[in-house]
Amino acid sequence: MTTSSEPAAPHIEIDGRRATTADDLLVPALYGGYAHFTAMQVRDGRVRGLRTHLARLDSANREVFGAGLDAELVRERVRHALDGAGVRDAAVRVHALWAPGAEAACLMVTVRPPATMSAAPQALMSVPYERPFPHLKHLGGFAQTHYGVLARRAGFDDALLTAPGGVVTEGAVTNIAFYDGTSVVWPDAPSLHGVTMTLLEARLPGAGLPSVRGPVTLDGLGAYRAAFVTNSQGIAPVRRIDGTGFAVDEELMKRVTSVYAATPWDEV
Template sequence: MTTPAQAPYVEVNGHPATEDDLRVAAFFPYGHFTAMQVRDGGVRGLDLHLARLDGANRELFGLPLDGGSVRGLVGHALEGAGVVDGSVRVHGLLPPGEGATTVMVTVRPPVRTAGAPQSLMSVPYARAVPHIKRPGEFGQTYYGRLAERAGFDGALLTAPGGVVTEGAFTNIGFWDGTSVVWPDAPALTGTTMALLQRGLGPAGSVRRPVTLEDLGAYRSAFVSNSQGIAAVHRIDDRPFDVDEALMGRLGKVYEDAPWDSV
């Protein structure tokens, strides 16, 4: 469930990125971002993305980040790239000596997870300040690559005591036969996760502590991120059923989420 490595079209504060712009972003990466899939100029859960950006900007820099301005910058970048569909990232940065947030928008070709069932390797790593989505996470990349070299599709991050938190680049949910269970642990609330929570409602989506020892209590599992939803068929050496009915229900909830124009 990763974005293909391809040079993006990049704008900074509404103009095509210069070498100096990219140099600043490379050498002063302290910041935050959100990733979204755009189709025909629309985004599912756009309000969630804008709220994430504003909240993170206030926490990191003490500055608001106006949602209307962000929408305009995303639309401008799509126009500059000559596309209406794309994988878009919006980064908030505050270079040294600057008093206003620098907004960098990157546009790549659209992607969607193939939906193939995933295998996950549990690893002993929990992100610092996990509720903020930010670039350059060494631990996530390190353990994700380690899992792939071991023959897995990705990594499952765990805190001390085997407490399940999130995937390296995904949220993880479990099915107990009645409700979707999201680990009640420090983690990023992904926009797809939030859309599923909205659509499933309080009876169909709950938060509960989950540990590696608890995994036998769940029939099925899945991961989600901005690229979509995929079943999990194995965590370490523990198999999970691929519940087609559950995946169909989750897929419908996600597909029913409205598109908002940027």
């Protein structure tokens, strides 16, 4: 992924107001650990799969806080933050958190420079960790962050989370898919169904590439000829998981990335 030695400070707005002081950030500082969010890439004021992002926020808010989240309010908050930052291209996160005594969820929008996943093939280190409430995109993921750090220290690009028995679930910050020569196989295990994964699942069959879910285990990786990871920043092939190598299937990656590139962009 794109990185910088001195990342730009994010533009932060909370409920439509610029957060510039310690007092402004008091609520996220005290209660931000119990929150959910979505991360999106914005280009020219548009987002791929915006409806899916909004549905994710609404569904998570109902489960976590017991109330829906108005889609138009979220869009207005994102538009306002983009205008406040003076940009049309950005990496945007929308966080929903609830402070004691509040009547509704607080919406914090952060705006950073746009980011794109490197297309370089990745090496993943498997780790024994299952995210709690994996279907939710929530904060407080110390373990997955630390496993990612350990993976990079060991010379890998990131961590691959696994359940007991070596059951593959998801990447530390990605979804993973495998290719058996006929179908794209997404691990059928508790995980976060990311927006990019969701968009591909729905569109790959129309491009002549079956997309299914099935059990994937570390000791069964030899059944697959290729693999790739996805998140809001893009798609990248996988070259290795632990000691199991994968050839980069250029034709597969071309088909998958073409399907994703053809996905419509929605105006925020």
